[in-house]
Amino acid sequence: MTDWLDWPFFEPRHRELADRLVRWCEANLAGGHADDVDAACRSLVAALGGAGFLNLCVANGGTPPDVRSLAIARSTLARASGLADFAFAMQGLGSGAISLSGSAAQKAEWLPKVASGEAIAAFALTEPETGSDAANLAMTARRDGEDWVLDGEKSYISNGTLADVLTVFARTGEGEGARGISAFIVHGNVPGLSVAERIEVIAPHPLARLKFEGVRAELLGAEGGGFKIAMQTLNLFRVTVGAAALGFAQRALDEALAFASTRKLGNLTLADNAVTQERLGEMATSVDASALLIARAAWQQDMGKADNRRAAAMAKLHATEEAQRVIDMAVQLHGGLGVTKGAKVEELYREIRALRIYEGASEVQRMVIARDLLKEHRS
Known part of the structure; x- marks a missing residue:
């Protein structure tokens, strides 16, 4: 049932993308959940990157990702495999803040790696006591010379067990609520970052509660602009x-x-x-x-x-x-x-x-x- 792509909202390039994705899914996705979810996600990210599909997830020459292409990719992948959709989507969400607000150097460092599947991305906003009310974060960030240092916890973080780069949001104190939050880029192997708990859910995915103890981070965008x-x-x-x-x-x-x-x-x-x-x-x-x-x-x-x-x-x-x-x-x-x-x-x-x-x-x-x-x- 792909006739929705014949509607006037879409262009020939979108239909061509859908055809390529369907063929790729038929050749590469057996379906069902893997016993080792982390290994399966790494393999899927590498395969999606090798096939060129992860290029859809990142900004191209300053142009934000094409949402129609993202929608086609997610619907096609989800129809075949929930884990494949998850692996694709998190590369986009995890690096989205870099695409939208990163400096030229930050984009150059991370977006090609995310697009190729070399780096697995994560988006760390939710905390143990903060869900939909994202403005009330407890994680703190403080200056230490030229660096920023993060302390606190994040919970229900997709790719938390295997991320190479994380976009993390923490309180820097420019004001109350949303006004006092900034965004940061954190390397997955930085000292002080640990998996406090692996979270098992009804549809297995690599979810984790993460602990930040004196984690050094790089500011993303302006101070106070994180929310x-x-x-x-x-x-x-x-x-x-x-x-x-x-x-x-x-x-x-x-x-x-x-x-x-x-x-x-x-x-x-x-x-x-x-x-x-x-x-x-x-x-x-x-x-x-x-x-x-x-x-x-x-x-x-x-x-x-x-x-x-x-x-x-x-x-x-x-x-x-x-x-x-x-x-x-x-x-x-x-x-x-x-x-x-x-x-x-x-x-x-x-x-x-x-x-x-x-x-x-x-x-x-x-x-x-x-x-x-x-x-x-x-x-």
Whole structure:
């Protein structure tokens, strides 16, 4: 189901990218979770970099990443493998602040390594006591000569167990809340940085709680500008979270169609049952609605619309929430097989859940949409 790429939001280059990605996935992704997640992620990053796909994640000559290309990549990869989507997405999110706000030297040092797969990137914002309320960070950064020194903890950090470069946000004290936060670049092997805890989640990924004890770091952007950098980075990639959810939902629909068409129900198949047809129709409608919202938001972002927050929030909200419903319907249609370990729909059921939480929970997206509507209404 790639007909959404025929819509006028996309250009021939986007359709060519999708074709290349599909062929690459068919040749390189067997599906399922690996026993050694860290090793699998390293291998996937290297393979994606070698194939040239990670170039999509970083700024090119000062031009931000093309959001439509990112969305196509994430939906295609997620349809084949949740871990492949994760490996791709984190290279973008982990280096996004460098693409958007790094100095020429910082970009030259890290972006080619991220794009080639030589360096694995991480985005370290969340703390043990700070989730959606990102302005209330506790990690501190203090000057020490020409350097900055970080102390504190970060939690639920994707690629935390294997990152070569981390974008880290800490309090430098220029003001209260968001005004007192700065962004930093931290080398993954710097003294004082350690994995305090590996965090196991229902869909295995390399997540960790990290401890910073006198960690030396390099300032990224202006002092006190870290919160703005964090929000700009998250805004750049928010639509692509919805695109990953779209890929999961598309795969769930594929699996449901294939199962229903072959599963015997008396002298007929499950697909001949009216209730099954009603469910398949509902699933397909949800998938197309999500695709429309994602395509619109990604196109608006690439066209340079000044304020794309509402469209991006709608795309992420609808796509992730509806993907959860579509996958749940696919599991239900499969019956006992749907909750059997090793079944693709069971894997999707575990993969989708986190997308409704990370990079702005659904509740936050609803607030963003409502506040933007109210602001427009009152103006």
